[in-house]
Amino acid sequence: MPVTVFYDAKSRTVLAELSGDIDHCSAKDMRMPIDEEIMKRLPKQLILDFENVSFMDSSGIGLIIGRYKLMNDLGGDLIAVNPKPDVKKLMELAGVQRLCKLIYRKRRSLIGGMKL
Amino acid sequence: MKTKERILNRMTLRFPSLSENERFARLAVSGFISSLDPALDELSEIKTAVSEAVTNCIVHAYRDTVGEIRLEVRLLEGCRIYISVKDSGCGISDVKQARQPLFTTAPDEERAGLGFAIMESFSDKLRVSSKPARGTTVTMLRTLRTRKPADGKDS
Ligand SMILES: Nc1ncnc2c1ncn2[C@@H]1O[C@H](COP(=O)(O)OP(=O)(O)O)[C@@H](O)[C@H]1O
Ligand SMILES: [Mg+2]
Numbered sequence: 001m002p003v004t005v006f007y008d009a010k011s012r013t014v015l016a017e018l019s020g021d022i023d024h025c026s027a028k029d030m031r032m033p034i035d036e037e038i039m040k041r042l043p044k045q046l047i048l049d050f051e052n053v054s055f056m057d058s059s060g061i062g063l064i065i066g067r068y069k070l071m072n073d074l075g076g077d078l079i080a081v082n083p084k085p086d087v088k089k090l091m092e093l094a095g096v097q098r099l100c101k102l103i104y105r106k107r108r109s110l111i112g113g114m115k116l
Numbered sequence: 117m118k119t120k121e122r123i124l125n126r127m128t129l130r131f132p133s134l135s136e137n138e139r140f141a142r143l144a145v146s147g148f149i150s151s152l153d154p155a156l157d158e159l160s161e162i163k164t165a166v167s168e169a170v171t172n173c174i175v176h177a178y179r180d181t182v183g184e185i186r187l188e189v190r191l192l193e194g195c196r197i198y199i200s201v202k203d204s205g206c207g208i209s210d211v212k213q214a215r216q217p218l219f220t221t222a223p224d225e226e227r228a229g230l231g232f233a234i235m236e237s238f239s240d241k242l243r244v245s246s247k248p249a250r251g252t253t254v255t256m257l258r259t260l261r262t263r264k265p266a267d268g269k270d271s
Binding site for chain 1: 135136138139142156157160161163164167168171174175225226227228230231233234237
């Protein structure tokens with residue numbers, strides 16, 4: 001599975017763990033499960049976890065921007081966590097930090113056992 | 117793009133513009149240049165640039181159709197890598213505009229308009245030549261700060 005989605009009701013957070021390569025081919029399959037969960041839950045924040053993403057090109061930037069717009073429409077926030085150095089470099093080159101919070105270190109969570 | 121360096125090794129691939137070939141293309145390039153022992157960050161940048169070029173053929177050049185993509189890699193003297201990605205698709209009418217960061221003709225498909233900007237920053241030289249209705253060739257040159265020269269001599 002290229003994406004696994006969780007929801008924490010207490011913090012109204014959707015967590016999407018992405019894995020593998022994110023390119024134009026795989027991004028198509030990642031969008032739908034994330035957006036379905038968002039539309040079902042109307043969360044306050046969306047966390048995209050890049051820990052298991054081994055490669056990403058500008059299709060991944062498109063994926064982030066698209067989810068940012070969706071969360072922005074809902075009045076919620078987007079957080080991107082745990083990118084590997086190469087993925088992080090691409091995110092910074094694209095200026096993703098202007099759209100969402102980028103967190104590079106994994107932290108033990110606060111929210112219902114989910115890692116943040 | 118003309119290069120004056122001697123060609124030490126080269127490969128050419130032709131494949132149809134199917135989305136699953138994005139991964140194949142970058143793995144093929146990665147495998148071919150592995151004899152140069154590139155650093156991991158260099159390898160990742162080259163894979164990203166190849167992915168952008170090949171994706172553009174699939175998404176833009178052969179929109180609503182499947183056509184042939186021709187990928188050529190040359191290993192040149194001095195640890196230089198030449199990569200060219202060629203399609204015979206729709207072409208680009210205004211290359212200068214297309215190369216602007218954030219410019220995209222497919223915003224509703226979540227294209228970020230950053231493909232050319234990424235190719236540019238991950239190569240030393242990027243050339244785009246295109247003719248509407250004839251196709252596009254993207255050529256990239258990149259010198260590795262490699263440990264092991266391609267001509268086999270130790271540095
Ligand atoms: N091989 C190609 N054939 C036709 N048009 C292309 C090609 N490559 C790029 N383009 C055009 O240039 C624009 C910018 O490309 P790029 O920077 O990769 O952004 P994106 O792919 O996200 O749109 C594309 O939207 C498209 O109009
Ligand atoms: Mg592109």
